Amino acid sequence: MIETIRDNFTESIQTKIAAIEILPEALEQATYMMVQTLIAGQKILCCGSGGSAMDAQQFASLLLNRFEGDRPSLPALALSCDAATITCAADEASYDEIFSKQIRALGQSNDILLAISADGNSRNIIMAMEAALNRDMTIIALTGKDGGEMAGLLGPNDLEVRVPSNKSQRIHEVHQLVIHTLCNGIDNCLFPEHNGDE
Numbered sequence: 001m002i003e004t005i006r007d008n009f010t011e012s013i014q015t016k017i018a019a020i021e022i023l024p025e026a027l028e029q030a031t032y033m034m035v036q037t038l039i040a041g042q043k044i045l046c047c048g049s050g051g052s053a054m055d056a057q058q059f060a061s062l063l064l065n066r067f068e069g070d071r072p073s074l075p076a077l078a079l080s081c082d083a084a085t086i087t088c089a090a091d092e093a094s095y096d097e098i099f100s101k102q103i104r105a106l107g108q109s110n111d112i113l114l115a116i117s118a119d120g121n122s123r124n125i126i127m128a129m130e131a132a133l134n135r136d137m138t139i140i141a142l143t144g145k146d147g148g149e150m151a152g153l154l155g156p157n158d159l160e161v162r163v164p165s166n167k168s169q170r171i172h173e174v175h176q177l178v179i180h181t182l183c184n185g186i187d188n189c190l191f192p193e194h195n196g197d198e
Helices: 002-022 024-039 051-064 083-092 100-106 123-134 148-153 168-190
Strands: 044-048 076-078 112-116 138-143 159-162
Touching (some): 002 168, 024 044, 024 159, 044 051, 044 100, 123 138, 138 168
Parallel strands (some): 044 076, 044 112, 138 159
């Protein structure tokens, strides 16, 4: 048991070391994209399924409330929180449309969709991306493995942050770090006077 525990920690560390070699430029670009969107008075819609839904909810919560320091609330919405909307969409249409229906209703040109999937093949996330493209939204995709179908949907103004791992648990761990890094970067850009450890 102890050896297995150590192996999990070691593998997690090794995945983060691999990520630090390839992700910083993409994270810098994603941060600036989000900052420009927020400065322009637009919003960030977030979606993911399963563990990725929790990532989407955490990101939206941190923007709406606070990250490390008190500052004004920022407009972000996780599309996985409204049980009535999701179950109605799943019942009346299809589970694959639980996010795309919301995006068609709430998404506006120049908003950002933060789409999160460890393997890049979640059908409801792919349909969300298609809806975002139809609304002239920008997409930032957090993926892993080979990027899946999500990678093929991205245009020149979109961005993929792909974790260099084929193991879902390691990808989710790095996605958590990515979310915290984005929040830290946004706060540093927009509210440097409010940002600090507490």
